[in-house]
Amino acid sequence: xxxxxxxxxxxxxxxxxxxxxxxxxxxxxxxxxxxxxxxxxxxxxxxxxxxxxxxxxxxxxxxxxxxxxxxxxxxxxxxxxxxxxxxxxxxxxxxxxxxxxxxxxxxxxxxxxxxxxxxxxxxxxxxxxxxxxxxxxxxxxxxxxxxxxxxxxxxxxxxxxxxxxxxxxxxxxxxxxxxxxxxxxxxxxxxxxxxxxxxxxxxxxxxxxxxxxxxxxxxxxxxxxxxxxxxxxxxxxxxxxxxxxxxxxxxxxxxxxxxxxxxxxxxxxxxxxxxxxxxxxxxxxxxxxxxxxxxxxxxxxxxxxxxxxxxxxxxxxxxxxxxxxxxxxxxxxxxxxxxxxxxxxxxxxxxx
Ligand SMILES: [Zn+2]
Ligand SMILES: [Zn+2]
Numbered sequence: 001x002x003x004x005x006x007x008x009x010x011x012x013x014x015x016x017x018x019x020x021x022x023x024x025x026x027x028x029x030x031x032x033x034x035x036x037x038x039x040x041x042x043x044x045x046x047x048x049x050x051x052x053x054x055x056x057x058x059x060x061x062x063x064x065x066x067x068x069x070x071x072x073x074x075x076x077x078x079x080x081x082x083x084x085x086x087x088x089x090x091x092x093x094x095x096x097x098x099x100x101x102x103x104x105x106x107x108x109x110x111x112x113x114x115x116x117x118x119x120x121x122x123x124x125x126x127x128x129x130x131x132x133x134x135x136x137x138x139x140x141x142x143x144x145x146x147x148x149x150x151x152x153x154x155x156x157x158x159x160x161x162x163x164x165x166x167x168x169x170x171x172x173x174x175x176x177x178x179x180x181x182x183x184x185x186x187x188x189x190x191x192x193x194x195x196x197x198x199x200x201x202x203x204x205x206x207x208x209x210x211x212x213x214x215x216x217x218x219x220x221x222x223x224x225x226x227x228x229x230x231x232x233x234x235x236x237x238x239x240x241x242x243x244x245x246x247x248x249x250x251x252x253x254x255x256x257x258x259x260x261x262x263x264x265x266x267x268x269x270x271x272x273x274x275x276x277x278x279x280x281x282x283x284x285x286x287x288x289x290x291x292x293x294x295x296x297x298x299x300x301x302x303x304x305x306x307x308x309x310x311x312x313x314x315x316x317x318x319x320x321x322x323x324x325x326x327x328x329x330x331x332x333x334x335x336x337x338x339x340x341x342x343x344x345x346x347x348x349x350x351x352x
Contacts, residue, residue, distance in 0.1 A: 003023045003024075004023065004024040005021040005022065005023060005024065006021065006022055006023075006024050006127055006128035006129055007019060007020075007021060007022075007127065007128055007327055007328065008020060008021075008022040008062040008123070008126060008127035008128070009062065009063050009064065009126035009127070009327075009330050009331070009334075010022070010060065010061065010062050010063065011049055011050065011057060011058075011059060011060070011061050011062075011063050012059055012060065013059040014050075014051065014052035015050065015051070015052070016050075017046075017050055017063065017331070017334060019328075019330060019331055022062060022123075022127065024128070024129050025123060025129055025130060025131040026131070027073055027074075027075050027131070028131065029075055029077075029133060030075040030076045030077030030078070031075055031077045031078060031133060031134050031135060031136065032074075032075045032078070032131055032132065032133055032135060033071055033072075033073065033074045033075065033078055033081060033131075033132045033135030033139060034071075034072045034073040034074075034129055034130070034131055034132075035069040035070065035071060035072060035087065035089060035125070035129065035130050035131075035132055035139075036069050036070045036071075036072045036128065036129055036351075037064075037067050037068075037069040037125045037127060037128060037129065037130060037351045038068055038069045038070060038086075038148055038350070038351055039067060039068050039069075039148040039149065039152055039348055039349065039350055039351065040064050040066070040067035040068075040125050040126050040127075040327070040349045040351060041064075041066050041067065041152060041153075041346055041347050041348060041349055042064075042126070042330070042333060042334060042337045042346075042347055042349070043065065043066050043156060043157070043183075044182070044183070044184070044274075045065070045120075045274060046063050046064070046065075046119070046126075046334075047337070047338050048274060048276065049063065049119075049120065050334075050338070051276070053276045054120060056120060056121060057120045057121070058120070058121050061119065061120065061121065061122065061123055061124070062119065062123035062124050062125075062126060062127050062130070063119045063124050063126045064118070064119040064124035064125035064126030064127065064130070065089075065091045065116065065118040065119035065120065065124050065125065065155075065156055066089075066091060066125070066152065066153060066155060066156040066157065067089055067124075067125035067126075067130075067152070067155075068086065068087065068088045068089065068142060068148050068151050068152055068154075069086075069087060069089065069125070069130075069351075070084065070085065070086055070087070071083050071084060071085045071087055071135075071139070072129065074135060075135070078135045078136055079136055080135070080136040080139065081135060081136070081139050081141065085139075085141055086141065086142040086148070086151075087139040087140060087141055087142060088139070088140045088142055088151045088152075088154035088155050088303060088307065089118070089125060089130075089132060089138060089139060089155050090137070090138040090139070090140070090155040090159070090300050090303055091116055091118060091155045091156040091159065091298070091300050092106050092107060092109070092114075092115055092116055092117075092118075092138070092298075092299075092300045092301075093109075093111075093113050093114060093115075093117050093118060093122075093132065093133045093134050093137070093138050094106035094109035094111070094114050094115070094134060094137050094138070094301075095109055095110075095111040095114055095134055095137070096134065096136075096137045098110045098111060098114070101114070101137075104299055104301050105299050106137075106299050106300065106301045107297050107298060107299045107300070111134075113133045113134070116297065117133075118130075118132075126327070126330060126349070127327075127351075128327070128351055138155075140154060140155070140303040140304055140306075140307050141307075142307065143307070143311050145311065146307070146310055146311055148348075149318070149321055149348050150310055150316070150317070150318065151307065151310060152317070152321075152348060153183075153187065153317045153320065153346075154303050154306050154307055154310065155300060155303055156298075156300065157183055157184060157187045157317070157320075157346075158187050158190075158191070158306050158310075158315060158317065159298050159300035159302065159303060159306060160184055160187060160188070160272060160296075160297075160298040160300075161184065161187030161188040161189075161190055161191035161192075161249075161272075162187075162191045162194075162302055162305070162306055163298045163299055163300065163302070164188050164191065164247050164249070164270050164272040164296075164298075165188065165191035165192045165194065165195060165247070166302075167268065167270045167294045168192070168245040168246075168247055168268050168270045168294075169245065169268050170192060170195035170197050170244075170245050171195070171197070171244070172195075172196050172197065172198065173197075173198050174195075174197040174198060174199075174243075174244035174245055175197065175198060175199045175200075175201065175234075175237065175238050175243050175244050175245075176192045176197045176199070176200050176201070176243060176244065176245045176246075176247070177200075177201045177203060177234060177243035177245070177246045177247070177262055177263075178192060178200065178201070178202050178203065178219070178246075178247045178249055179203045179204075179246070179247070179248045179249060179250040179252075179255045179258060179259055179273075180203070180204055180248070180249035180250030180251070180252075180255070180273065181202045181203075181204035181206065181209040181210055181212070181213045181219075181222075182204070182209065182249070182250070182345070183320055183345055183346050184249045184272060184273070185202065185204065185209075185213075185249040185250065186209075186212070186213060186216075186218060186317075186319070186320055186345070187317065187320075188247050188249045188272055189202055189213055189218035189219055190218055190315055190316075190317070191315070192245075192247065193217075193218060194309070194314065194315075197244075197245075199220045199221065199237075200218065200219050200220050200221075201219060201220070201221045201222070201223060201234065201237070201243065202214075202218065202219035202221070202222045202223070203222075203223045203224075203225065203230055203250075203258070204222075204224065204250070205224060205225060205226050205252075206224075207224055208343060209345075210222035210223075210224060212319060212345075216319050221237065225258070230258060230262060231258065231261050231262055234262045235262075238264065241264040241265075242262055242263050242264030242265070242267065243262050243263055243264060243267060244264060244267055245263075245267060245268050245270070246259050246260075246262060246263045246267060246268070246269045246270065247270045247272055248269065248270065248271045248272060248273050249272040249273050250273055251273030251274055251275050251276070255273070256271070256275070256279040256280075257280075257282075259271070260286055260289070260291060260293075263289070263291055265288070265289045265290055265291075266289075266290050266291070266292075267291060267292070268291075268292045268294060269291055269292065269293050269294070270293075270294045270295075271293065271294065271295045271296055272296055272298075273296065274296060274297070281293075319345075320345050320346040321345070321346050321347070321348045322342075322343060322344050322345045322346065322347075323336065323337075323342070323344050323346070323347045323348070324347070324348045324349075324350070325347060325349055325350070326349065326350045326351070326352060327349055327350070327351045327352070329349075330349055333347045333349060
């Protein structure tokens, strides 16, 4: 019998992503599940992989680590899901049993398939089918009333925002500053709001994205560094103190410097962004500021909580989906997304 083939977007080495036919994956381990992908998307990490900025990415791997689908098959050891279940897939696969997993630090799971492996070191979900190791840990059932689009960002973008907001130790009277109002920044703003801070400030170089953040109630104040002095404005808004918590979700050339400068003494500065280059920590300049830095990447271990917040309407990423297409047209979507054409924020890519 000939092998069944499917369409998949494959990283073929630096600068090269190709849509090609690949064999449909099979169960390899009792804890695996095979998922029929129904909706997938492109993440800025995929663009980082394309440009060779993710050293651990393996050429020949099917891309995609943010998607939802239907359980097609399960291994004998899978207990949490059944064939036919609609599920959101976690960006991280993790064993649940190692030193780090037991402490919730699933990004550093020591299993060979642990951490961010999907769409990076093992085949991901910009394809018709995908094999998910440790399925009981990496799949979250989607409630009937939650659409695929509403659940699409559970495992990566929302997990990132949720994790960053938790790390930032936000308190009710705080002023929180979020750098970046792109997909990660918008989700970070959304999750910062869950803690009920007194004021949320969004900073971005795009007025359009800032307007969206304000219109959706994700930010109270918006600042564009191209037209305002962000550091001075934040000091002015906080009686000269600075922001109580800073979340850096921009990953721009000088945004790390802005992040620590706008933080008040003793603040937490949480670096959510993934940088393409090394950053400088000018310790003499920040001496006495007594800052706490926390760095990425996400421990995506709260998908159940995120799904519940989606179900009750407290997390709503509908405003992020600006473009829709199908898997056959994903290469066009890559071009639009990478080059920020046509006011794109995120794609919802249907897999038929
Ligand atoms: Zn991602
Ligand atoms: Zn582990």
